Amino acid sequence: MTPGSAERSRAWLGWRQGFAQFANTSADAALNYRLGKPRRFQLVLGCLLLLPVVLAAGYPTLMLAFDPLANVGPQLAQPSARHPFGTDDLGRDLFSAVVAGARSSLLVGGGTAAISITVGLLIGIVAGYFGGLVDDGLMRLTEMLMVLPRFFIALLVVALFGASLAHVCLVLGLTGWPGLARIVRLDTLSYRERGHVAAAITLGASHLTIVRDHILPFVRQPILSVAAPIVTSAILTEAGLSYLGLADPNWISWGKLIQNGQTFVNHGWWLAVFPGIALVLTCVGVAFVLGAADRD
Amino acid sequence: MARYLVWRVFQILPMLWLVGTALFILVQLTPGGPVIALGGEFADRATVASIERQLGLDRPVGERYIRFLVQLASGDLGQSYFYRAPVLEVVLSHLPATLILICPSLLLAAFVGVPLGILAARGGKWEPVIVMFALLAFTLPIFWLGHLVRLGLAVETGWLPVHGMVDPRVNHEGIAHVLDVTRHALLPWLTLMPHQLAFIVLLTKSAMSVEILKPYFVTTLAFGNSRWGAERGHALPNAALPIIALFCNRCGSFLAGSVLVETVYAWPGLGQLVSSAIQNRDHPLILGIVLVVTVITLLVNIAGDVVAMRIDPRIRPERTQE
Numbered sequence: 001m002t003p004g005s006a007e008r009s010r011a012w013l014g015w016r017q018g019f020a021q022f023a024n025t026s027a028d029a030a031l032n033y034r035l036g037k038p039r040r041f042q043l044v045l046g047c048l049l050l051l052p053v054v055l056a057a058g059y060p061t062l063m064l065a066f067d068p069l070a071n072v073g074p075q076l077a078q079p080s081a082r083h084p085f086g087t088d089d090l091g092r093d094l095f096s097a098v099v100a101g102a103r104s105s106l107l108v109g110g111g112t113a114a115i116s117i118t119v120g121l122l123i124g125i126v127a128g129y130f131g132g133l134v135d136d137g138l139m140r141l142t143e144m145l146m147v148l149p150r151f152f153i154a155l156l157v158v159a160l161f162g163a164s165l166a167h168v169c170l171v172l173g174l175t176g177w178p179g180l181a182r183i184v185r186l187d188t189l190s191y192r193e194r195g196h197v198a199a200a201i202t203l204g205a206s207h208l209t210i211v212r213d214h215i216l217p218f219v220r221q222p223i224l225s226v227a228a229p230i231v232t233s234a235i236l237t238e239a240g241l242s243y244l245g246l247a248d249p250n251w252i253s254w255g256k257l258i259q260n261g262q263t264f265v266n267h268g269w270w271l272a273v274f275p276g277i278a279l280v281l282t283c284v285g286v287a288f289v290l291g292a293a294d295r296d
Numbered sequence: 297m298a299r300y301l302v303w304r305v306f307q308i309l310p311m312l313w314l315v316g317t318a319l320f321i322l323v324q325l326t327p328g329g330p331v332i333a334l335g336g337e338f339a340d341r342a343t344v345a346s347i348e349r350q351l352g353l354d355r356p357v358g359e360r361y362i363r364f365l366v367q368l369a370s371g372d373l374g375q376s377y378f379y380r381a382p383v384l385e386v387v388l389s390h391l392p393a394t395l396i397l398i399c400p401s402l403l404l405a406a407f408v409g410v411p412l413g414i415l416a417a418r419g420g421k422w423e424p425v426i427v428m429f430a431l432l433a434f435t436l437p438i439f440w441l442g443h444l445v446r447l448g449l450a451v452e453t454g455w456l457p458v459h460g461m462v463d464p465r466v467n468h469e470g471i472a473h474v475l476d477v478t479r480h481a482l483l484p485w486l487t488l489m490p491h492q493l494a495f496i497v498l499l500t501k502s503a504m505s506v507e508i509l510k511p512y513f514v515t516t517l518a519f520g521n522s523r524w525g526a527e528r529g530h531a532l533p534n535a536a537l538p539i540i541a542l543f544c545n546r547c548g549s550f551l552a553g554s555v556l557v558e559t560v561y562a563w564p565g566l567g568q569l570v571s572s573a574i575q576n577r578d579h580p581l582i583l584g585i586v587l588v589v590t591v592i593t594l595l596v597n598i599a600g601d602v603v604a605m606r607i608d609p610r611i612r613p614e615r616t617q618e
Contacts, residue, residue, distance in 0.1 A: 042428070144311050147597050149548025151555075152586045156319075159574060159582050160326045160333050232435050233549075240556050243439045245574050258440055262560070265443070265451060272447075276440035283435035291431065 039292045046288025053282045056102035068096040068252055076268045086270040088260060094270065097252055098278050104251040105235050105282055108168055112234035113227055115173025117180060120226070124184025125211055125219065129192055139185070146178040151237055155246065163246045165238070172234045180226045187219040228290035232283040239279055254279045304601060308594045313365070315590055319583060320364045324357075334374070336577040343377070350374070373587060374580035378572065383584030386569065391588070393461060393565035396477065398554050401485045405492035410539075412493075413500020414527050417508060426497060433494035438553045442487040442560035449483060456483050459562035480563075487557050492550060499542055503535035537604050544600030547593045 056063055066072045071091040079086040085094035127138040154171045161167050191197060192215065200210050241247070242255030254275040261272025326333035330353065335343045347353075352360055367373075373383040416426040450458040457463065457480050468476045507513060508531050516526040551566070558567025566585060573581040 042424075144314060146545050147311075147548070147593050148315075149551060149586070149589045149593050151549065151552030152589045155570070155574075156582055156586045157322065159577075159579065160322060162327070236435070236437055237552075239437050240439060240552070243437075243556065244559060244571055255437075255439075258437070258443065262443055265447060269447060272440065272443050276437060276443070279437050279440065280432075280435065283437075284432055287431045287435050 042288045043292035046285045046290075046292060049281045049285035050289060053102050053106065053278070053285065056099045057106040060099050060103065063099045064096050066093040066096045068092060068100040076264065076271075078268070079270050085274040086268060088271055089264055089267070094257070094274060097257055098254070098275050100252040101254045101257060101275065101278065102282070104165055104248065104253050105238065105279070108165055108172075108238040109231040109235045109282075109286065111165070111169035112172040112176060113230045115169060116176035116230050117223055117227065119174065120177030120180030121184055121216070121219070121223075123177065124181040125188050125215060127181070128185040128188025129207070129211055129215065131189075135185070138181075142178040142181050145175055148175060150175045150233075151240065154237055155241060155244070158241055158246045163241070163248050165248045165251055168238050168241065168248075169234075172237060176230050176234070179229075180222060183222040183226070184219045187222070188215055191215050191218050224290060228287050231286045231290070235279070235283055235286075300605070301598075301602065304598050308598070311594060312368075312591070315587070316365050316368045317361075319587070320361055323583070334579050335377070336579070368587070373584040376573075376578055376581040376584070378576040378578045378581065383580050384588075386581065387566070387584050387588045390565050390569045393563060394551070394554050394558065394567070396481060397484050397488060397558065397563060397565065398550055400481075401488040402492055402550065404485075405489055405496055409493045409496030410500050410532075413497045414504055414532070416497060416501040417504035418523075419505075423501075427501065430494040430497045430501075433490035434498065436490060438487060438491055439556040439560050441490065442484070442557050445483055445487050446560060449486075456480075461564050480561075484557050484561050484563055487560070488550075488553060491553055495546060496539075496543070499539050500535065503538045504531055507531040507535045533607060536607050540600050540604050540607075544593075544597045547596040548589060551589055551592070 069092065072093050073083055073087045073091050075087065075089055075091045077083055077087040077091075083093050083095060085098060088094055088097070123138050123142065127135040127142075150172060153175060154168060157171045158164075158167055197210060197214050200214050205214075238253065239255030239258070242253040243259045245259065247253045247256040247259075257275035258272045258279075261268070261270075261275065264271055323330050323333045328337070331339070331344055331347050335347050339347070352363055355363075371384055373387075375381070376383050376386050379386045412426055416423050416430075446458060450456045461480050462468070462473070462476050463480075466476075504527070508527070513526060513531050516530045517523070521529065554565070555567035555570050557563070558565045559571050562568060566589075569581065570585060572578070573585065
C-alpha cells in the first residue's frame with residue numbers, strides 16, 4: 001500500500017465517521033430523552049406529512065392515475081372517486097398534476113439548500129480560519145447579502161434569464177448562505193484555538209487537512225438549524241414566482257396550479273385549494289422534521 | 297447622533313455600488329444582450345435604436361459601466377415601456393399603496409407577537425402550541441392564504457370587497473375615503489398578518505429564552521419583581537437588539553409578501569406593478585422595482601440601527617465607527 005492511498009483511505013474513513021456522526025445527530029435527536037415529548041411528536045408528525053410528498057417526488061408513477069397533461073375527463077369537474085381533486089379547465093386530472101408538482105418543489109428546496117450550505121460552510125470556515133482582511137471582507141459581504149431582498153433579486157434574474165428551476169436554485173442558493181456562514185465562522189474561530197488544531201499545525205498539516213479533518217467535522221452542527229428556513233423559503237419563493245407568472249415551463253409547479261385556480265375562482269374552489277394544501281404539507285413537514293432534529 | 301447618521305448613510309454607498317455593478321453584469325449577461333434584456337425579443341427598430349443610444353452600446357464596456365452607474369446615481373432608472381414614463385416616477389407613485397398595506401399590519405403583528413413570544417419563551421404548556429402555530433403560519437404560502445380568505449370572506453359571502461383599493465362606483469371624499477380604503481384593506485391586512493406575526497413570535501421567543509436564563513434576570517425576580525414586570529422591564533430591552541436587527545433584515549421579505557398579496561387582491565401598489573411588468577416584459581421597470589426595494593431595505597436597516605442605539609446605550613456611535 002502506497003503512503004498516498006493510506007492517506008486517502010484515512011481521509012475517507014474520517015468522512016464516513018463524520019457522516020455517521022451527522023446522521024446520528026438526527027437519530028439522536030429523535031430518541032434523546034432531552035428532546036422531550038413535544039419535540040418527538042413534532043418529528044414524527046413532520047415525517048408523516050413529508051412521506052407522501054417524498055413518495056410523489058421519487059416515484060410519481062406509483063400514484064399517477066392519469067397523465068397530468070392529458071385531457072382525461074370533463075372540464076372543471078368536482079372532486080369525485082375518479083378524480084379525487086377534480087379536473088381543471090382543460091379536463092386534466094388535478095390529483096395527477098399535484099403529484100407531478102412535488103418533484104419540482106423538492107428539487108428547488110434541496111438544490112437551494114445544497115448550494116447555500118456548501119457556500120455558507122466554505123465562507124464561514126475560510127473567514128474564521130484565516131481571519132484578518134479575508135475575514136473582514138467576507139463578513140462585509142455577508143452583512144450586505146443578509147439585507148438584500150432575495151425574492152426580488154430572484155424575480156429579476158428569472159425575468160431576465162428566463163424561468164427555470166436551475167436559475168431559481170442558483171439565485172436563492174447563492175444569496176441564502178449568510179446566516180450559516182456567520183454561525184460557522186464563530187464556531188471556526190473557537191475551534192481554531194483548540195489543542196487538536198495546534199497539534200495538527202505542529203505536525204505540519206496543510207491548511208486543507210486542518211480545515212477538512214480538524215475543523216469541518218466540528219462546525220457542521222449548525223447546518224440543521226439553518227436548513228429548515230432555507231428549504232421552506234426556497235419552496236415558497238419558487239411557488240410565489242410561479243404564481244406571478246414566472247414558472248418553469250418544463251415543470252408542473254404548485255404555484256402555477258394555484259395561479260390557474262385563481263383564474264377560475266368562480267368555477268371551482270378545488271383548483272387552488274389542493275395544490276396549496278400540498279405546498280403547506282411539504283413546508284410544515286420540512287420545518288417540523290428539521291426543526292425537531294436541530295438540537296439547539 | 298447626527299454625525300453617526302451621516303456616517304451610516306454614507307456607508308450604504310459601497311453597497312449601492314455593488315448592487316449597481318451586479319445589475320449591470322446581469323443585464324450584460326442576459327441571453328441576447330442588453331437590448332433584449334431591456335426591450336424584449338420583439339422590440340421594433342426605433343426602440344432598439346433608442347436603447348442602443350441610451351446605453352451607448354457602441355462604446356466600450358468600461359465606459360458603459362461608468363455611464364450606467366452615473367445614471368443610477370442621478371436617479372435615472374430608464375423609461376418604462378408600458379407606462380411610458382420614467383421608471384422611478386412610476387415606482388414611487390405605486391409605493392404609498394404598498395406602505396398602506398404593510399405598515400399597519402406590521403405594527404399590529406408587533407403588538408400581538410411580542411407578548412406571545414414572551415409567553416412562549418416561558419416554556420410550559422403554551423410553548424409547543426404557540427410554536428407549532430407560528431411554524432404553520434410561517435410556512436403558509438401567502439398568496440394561497442389570500443386566495444382562501446378572499447374566497448371565504450369576499451367572493452362567496454360578499455362581506456368585504458373582492459379587490460381594489462377604492463370603490464370605483466362612488467367618489468368618496470375625506471373621512472369616507474379613508475373608511476373606503478380601510479374596508480378594502482381589511483382582507484389584505486388579514487392575509488399579511490399571520491406570516492409577520494409568526495416571524496415576530498419566533499424571533500421574540502428565541503431572543504427572550506436566551507435572556508431569561510441569565511443571572512441578572514434571576515436577580516430581578518429575587519428582588520420581588522413580578523414575572524411579567526421582570527420580562528418587560530429587564531429582559532425585553534436586552535432581547536430587543538437581535539429582534540430589531542433581524543426584523544429589519546427581514547424587510548425585503550415583508551415587501552415580497554405584500555407583492556404577492558397585492559396580486560391576489562389587485563391592490564394598486566408595487567405588487568400590481570410587478571405583475572404588470574412581468575406580463576408586459578417591462579424589464580426596465582423590474583430593474584427599477586428591485587433597486588427601489590433594495591434602497592428601502594437598506595434605509596430600514598439604518599433606521600433599525602438608530603433605534604437599537606436609542607434602546608441600548610452600550611452601543612455608542614463612536615465605538616461602532618471604529
